[in-house]
Amino acid sequence: MSQQVQLPMLELQSIHKTFGGLHAVNDVSFRVDPGAIKAVIGPNGAGKTTLFNLIAGNLPPSAGAIYFQGKAIHGKKPHQIAGLGMSRTFQNIKLFHGMTALECVMVGCHLRSKAGFIGGMLHLPGSRKEEQWINKRSMELLELLEIAEYADVEATSLAFGQQRAVELARALASEPKLLLLDEPAAGLNIYETAEVARLITKIRDMGITVLLVEHDMSLVMEISDEIVVLCFGEKIAEDVPAQIQKNPEVISIYLGEDEQ
Amino acid sequence: MKKKNSLKILSLCGFVIAVQLLTLVTGTQYFLTQLTMSAYYGLVVIGLGVLMGYAGQISIGHAGFFAIGGYLSAALTTHNLLGVAENPLVKLLDQVGFLAMSQDIYGDQLLTVSPWAACLIAVGAAGLIALVLGVPVLKLKGHYLAMATLGFGTIIYRLLLATPYFGEADGISDVPSFTILPALGSLPPIVISGDFSLRVVNYYVAWGVLIIGMILLLNLIDSRVGRALRSLHSSEEAAEAVGVNTAGFKVGVFVLSAIFAAFAGVFITHYNSGIGPSEASVMKSVRYVALVAVGGMTNLWGMLIMGVSLTFLSLRGVFGSMDDAVFGVILIGVMLFAPNGVLSVREFFVTRKKETAE
Numbered sequence: 001m002s003q004q005v006q007l008p009m010l011e012l013q014s015i016h017k018t019f020g021g022l023h024a025v026n027d028v029s030f031r032v033d034p035g036a037i038k039a040v041i042g043p044n045g046a047g048k049t050t051l052f053n054l055i056a057g058n059l060p061p062s063a064g065a066i067y068f069q070g071k072a073i074h075g076k077k078p079h080q081i082a083g084l085g086m087s088r089t090f091q092n093i094k095l096f097h098g099m100t101a102l103e104c105v106m107v108g109c110h111l112r113s114k115a116g117f118i119g120g121m122l123h124l125p126g127s128r129k130e131e132q133w134i135n136k137r138s139m140e141l142l143e144l145l146e147i148a149e150y151a152d153v154e155a156t157s158l159a160f161g162q163q164r165a166v167e168l169a170r171a172l173a174s175e176p177k178l179l180l181l182d183e184p185a186a187g188l189n190i191y192e193t194a195e196v197a198r199l200i201t202k203i204r205d206m207g208i209t210v211l212l213v214e215h216d217m218s219l220v221m222e223i224s225d226e227i228v229v230l231c232f233g234e235k236i237a238e239d240v241p242a243q244i245q246k247n248p249e250v251i252s253i254y255l256g257e258d259e260q
Numbered sequence: 261m262k263k264k265n266s267l268k269i270l271s272l273c274g275f276v277i278a279v280q281l282l283t284l285v286t287g288t289q290y291f292l293t294q295l296t297m298s299a300y301y302g303l304v305v306i307g308l309g310v311l312m313g314y315a316g317q318i319s320i321g322h323a324g325f326f327a328i329g330g331y332l333s334a335a336l337t338t339h340n341l342l343g344v345a346e347n348p349l350v351k352l353l354d355q356v357g358f359l360a361m362s363q364d365i366y367g368d369q370l371l372t373v374s375p376w377a378a379c380l381i382a383v384g385a386a387g388l389i390a391l392v393l394g395v396p397v398l399k400l401k402g403h404y405l406a407m408a409t410l411g412f413g414t415i416i417y418r419l420l421l422a423t424p425y426f427g428e429a430d431g432i433s434d435v436p437s438f439t440i441l442p443a444l445g446s447l448p449p450i451v452i453s454g455d456f457s458l459r460v461v462n463y464y465v466a467w468g469v470l471i472i473g474m475i476l477l478l479n480l481i482d483s484r485v486g487r488a489l490r491s492l493h494s495s496e497e498a499a500e501a502v503g504v505n506t507a508g509f510k511v512g513v514f515v516l517s518a519i520f521a522a523f524a525g526v527f528i529t530h531y532n533s534g535i536g537p538s539e540a541s542v543m544k545s546v547r548y549v550a551l552v553a554v555g556g557m558t559n560l561w562g563m564l565i566m567g568v569s570l571t572f573l574s575l576r577g578v579f580g581s582m583d584d585a586v587f588g589v590i591l592i593g594v595m596l597f598a599p600n601g602v603l604s605v606r607e608f609f610v611t612r613k614k615e616t617a618e
Contacts, residue, residue, distance in 0.1 A: 058497065078500035087501065094498035096491045098558060107491045111503035113484050117512055120483030121476040127483060134484070174502050 007070050009034045009178050009209045010055070015064035017050055017233075024050045025061075026233040032178070037200065037210045039220045042230035043253070048213040049091060051230070052182050055211075056088050057081040068178070083111055087176035089167045091183045091213075095155040101166045102151040105138040108173025112137075141169040145199065161192045168199065172208075179203060181212040185219050197223050221245065229253075265478050268561060269471065276467045280460065292463045293454075294575040298568045299466035300528040303473050305551045305567030306560055307520025310477050312549070313557035314486065315513045316493030317398060318406045320545045321413030322521050325386045327420060327540030329522025330529035332382035334432040335425060336373035337530075340364075345371065353377070362436065375438040379526045386522030387515050394514040398507065410542065417540040431536030438530035440465070452530040462531060469527060470564070473520060477560055489513055490558075543584050550591040556601020566602060 008031040017025040025047045032038045040048050053059040055066060057078040066074045073081050087108075096104050113134055115127035142148040145165040150158055155166050164184065171179055184200065185193040197219050204210050214220045220227060220241070227244045229237040231253050237244060244250055283289045308322050341350050341359065353359050358377035364370045373381070397408045420426045427433075437453030451458055452465060480486050491499040492506040499506050529535040538544070551570060555563030570590070573579065579586040594602065 056501065058500075077505075078497070079503050079505045082501055082503035090498065090501075094495040096494040096498065098494070099487075099490060103487060104491075107487045107499070107504070108502045110484065110488060115484040117480065117485050117516060120480045120485040123479045123483070131483065170502060 007034075008032060008067075009036075009069060010211065011067040012055070013065040013067070015051070015054060015066065016062045017047070017054055017059065018062045023233050025054065027064075028230070028233070028235045029064075030228050030235065030238055032209060032211050033225075034177075034209050035204070035207065036225040037204050037212070037223055038226045038228065039224040040211070040213045040228045040230060041215075041217075041220055045232075046230040047233040048230055049182060050233075052088070052180055052213055056086065056180060082174060082176075085175075085177035086180065087171040087174045087178075088180035089164070089171050089182055089184065091186055093160075093163045093167055095163055095166060095170075097156055099155055100152050101142065101147065101155045101158065101162075101169075102135075102138055104155045104166050105141050105169045105173050106134050108141075108170035109134045109137055111174045138169070138173060141172055142166075144172075144202075145169045160187055161195070164188070164196070165199070168203075172203065176208060178209045178211065181210060181214075183213055183215060185214060185216040190218075193219055262478075262482060269475060269478075272471060272474075276464075276471075280463060289459060291576075292459050294572050296459075296463045296466040296531060297528060297575055298572040299463075299470040300524045300531070301571045302470050302564055302568040303524040304521045304548055305555070305563050305571075306470075306474060306477055307517040307524075308548050309552045309555065309557070309560055309563040310480065310489070311513050311517040312552050313559070313563070314481060314493060315489040315510060317510055317514065318402075318549070319409040319514070319517070320406050320542070320549055321409035321411075321416070322517070322548050323540050323542070323544035324413040324416035325390060325518040325521035326525040326544070327416055327535070327537075328386040328389060329382045329525030330535040330539060331420060331426050331432065331525075332385055333375065333378040333526040334435045334529045334535050336378035336381060337375050337436055338372060338432055338434055339425070340370050340372065342369060342371045365434070372436075375436065375530065376440075379438070379523075382526050383519055383522045386525075387519045390515040390518030391511060394511040395507075398510040398514060410545070413540070413542050413545045417537060417542065420537050420540050429537060431534060432529075433534035435529055435533045435535070437533070438527070452527055454531055454533050466527070466531070469523070470568075473523075474560065474564060481560065485509070485512075543587075546591070547584075547587045550587045550594070553594045553599075554590055554602055557599075559601050562601045 010032040012029050012031070015025055015028045016023070028051065040051060042048050050059065054061050057073065057076050057080070061074050064074070065072060068081065068084055068086060071084065073084065096107060099107070113130050115130055119127035139148065139151065142151055145168055147162055147165045147169070150162060155163065158166065181200065184196050188196060193216055200210060200212070200223055212224075224241055227239065227241055228235060229244065229250050236253065237247050237250050239247065279295065280292070283291050304322060304326055308319060311317050311319060344350055350359070353373060358373050359371060360374035362370045362372065393412055397405065397412070400408055421429055437451050437455070439449050439451045441450040443449040450461060450465060452462060488499065488504045488509050492504060492509060496506045525535070525539070551567040552563055554570065555566040574583055
């Protein structure tokens, strides 16, 4: 039992990713504890999104290992990793064209339902019941993210901030244990960013571990329990926000030499 | 099913009955033959529509699946197996009750596979071939997928032309009728056959099959699987991220649409009592793609309406020797002016007006 508690939610062991001669991610290791909000920061081109794609299975690592709740996930397909309980959002929002906000979230319930081709075509009582459950559950998630009023609006026509909320609801619909957020505040103004910060904390309080990549310093410093700093694909620091703010190397590389 | 769709299905049923009565009153029952065939072709179109329009995977090889269904059921129900009755495979078919004795037109004994068994074997084979083809081919996208399926269609066409078992350039004729339901009490049996006396029954059978197919697909679109298909059409990455096995669903819908095409091929072959290689030609595949496009890529109703009516006109010979050219022109026209199908033309002009006004 005690061993289970200590098992990290996510563990990266000297992950490498090379594109031709370029070391996009170079020997990065860190772990994410259950129930934490962990942030990965770094200047543009530091390899943050590549790192996310490696974790979520969109790219295979060139070397190294990734463990999710003690299970090796490197080399697995994204949907298999999602099936283990990891969900993600995208930096450039990827909602489904031609679907309402509600339908997008309903797709998110895919892993929590099982009707197949036959069940779907025949509309068997079992799949009909499941369908009602999916509908109800998706509505609840839209309410949780405070966008229930847009349920029947085509998702891609919503305002930017609302689209992000739909994406979050979709990611939550699969009931993940770990949620990866790729720049959740990108393109949002300070009010919307504060709103996102509140939502992320709310999600963490639901017992979901959060790993986020972010540019927005105010957001990261405010909500994260721990921060990993990447620069040119290498990890240069890992600490609590207060220490990261004081770390001279981080300040010089990331926040700019002139500060302080 | 959603209420809106139930109403549409009901009106379609009413329309089908009204058309039959109209031909009866006006003494134009000869139209029923082409209307029956159009319904079967409509089945191919809506099956392909789910693959192309909803899941976003193109296939320019669906005439191949149609032909696999038609040709296999034709060959199995016509080739005499008496000479090879000792073959272990034939014996096995006999043991599971798949064989039937009959007499050919000269009164000779004929041992063949029974139509129901042949239908299941033919449709099963089409599904299996779609599975084997789909797994590697559906890894391709866009033009590459189109080319690969085009290649598949061409191979099937050339194979049929070169195989004596499938009648080479002559195709297969004298295919027996297909009793889909035996006589029940006082009810007559339901038989798929081109016999004039069965014209009305066959008209209803064909439309019944099409309507059932339509109900199944409408249900599918609004189900968990339908949403998964639409989601992978829009973004495979995002679909995968919520756990949709995109490769698996692509193959699944490919097999499903192949099965629809194969069923249509089986039924129409028994109805026409024969099938020829032109059914497998690339032009047929292109025609199905054109009909899906004309109907509107994500509009099953549009596909059904346009698919059936244009096929009907084509079968009536309205386009004369320009038949294939007409479908080419339709395809170009739709792509240019109504990418969402002809039923959306109004939408096109409205948006254009707005654009010019701005």
